[in-house]
Amino acid sequence: MTRLIVRRILVSLAVLWLVTLLVFIATLLLPGDPARAILGQQATPERIAALQDQLNLNDPVWQRYLAWLGGVFTGDLGTSTATQGSVNALLGDRIVASLVLLVAAAVISTPVGLILGTWTAMRRGKVADHTVSGISLVIAALPEFVIGVGLIVLLSTTVFTIFPSVTLAAPGEAVWERPIQLVLPVLTLVLVVTPYITRMMRATMIDVLDSGYVEMARLKGLPERTVITRHALPHAVGPVAQVIALQLAWLAGGVVVVEFLFRYPGIGQALIDAVNNRDVEVVQAVTLLIAALYIVVNLLADVIGILTNPKLRTTL
Helix, strand or coil: EEEEEEHHHHHHHHHHHHHHHHHHHHHHHHCCHHHHHHCCCCCCCCHHHHHHCCCCCCCCCCHHHHHHHHHHHHHCCCCCCCCCHHHHHHHHHHHHHHHEEEEEEHHHHHHHHHHHHHHHCCCCCHHHHHHHHHHHHHHHCCCCHHHHHHHHHHHCCCHHHHHHHHCCCCCCCCCCHHHHHHHHHHHHHHHHHHHHHHHHHHHHHHHCCCCCCHHHHCCCCCCCHHHHHCCCCCHHHHHHHHHHHHHHHHHHHHHHHHHHCCCCCHEEEEEEEEHHHHHHHHHHHHHHHHHHHHHHHHHHHHHHHHHHHHHHHHCC
């Protein structure tokens, strides 16, 4: 089991290195010249050439990549070409704001999905099962921006005016100081993620409840609650952990759309602004952060799956 976990970690590190390479190449393929984007179309060739030298844009590609990669490993994400300030300082508060959004959505959607999935599996074929499954299927088919717009219409404008439709935090003010402005972004992410967890948990729990060891536990006269919590859930969590990881990893990418929709001051909004301003260093940093989060979450899911799988624990 230890060898398998170490192997997963090494593979994740290799994938992360490939991601750094792909991110760097992708930013090189972006149209336009960063120096011209900063100085504007009226800039003279001399000023453009001077700024290109200042930004090291004339260095060989491999040298620029190694310099950027070295900065990543030392925690220095570079200097913003648009603001000439540190990318670390630019993204510091935005990373915290996005983490607040992601953690809140994950903390709510994961237990809700597991509980709903278990509850519907125990009532399969009944009205409650069909109702929850139908609603989950409809919500899962909707893109996040449709859900977000629907919530704005329902809870911020024409029907009910309860929550603000956009983030109202003043410059320098933490987003969590006004919890009410987090409700709609978090609720949008929860509604997008929860149906997938619910449906996977339901399918897995149905298989587990029909297994021989659960039937044997019932024949021994154990209470149904004990059968579910000690015999069924541990075997169902492993496979579902993969789906949960994929959905939570999706949050890192899907948060870009949600933050743009609600004007939320996170890394998603920073990525959109950086693309518009041709700020290559910020684009590289945000893309790498999202990819790293995706890889780490999937790695944790693999480890959880190994630890909760009795076959792997006994055969490795």
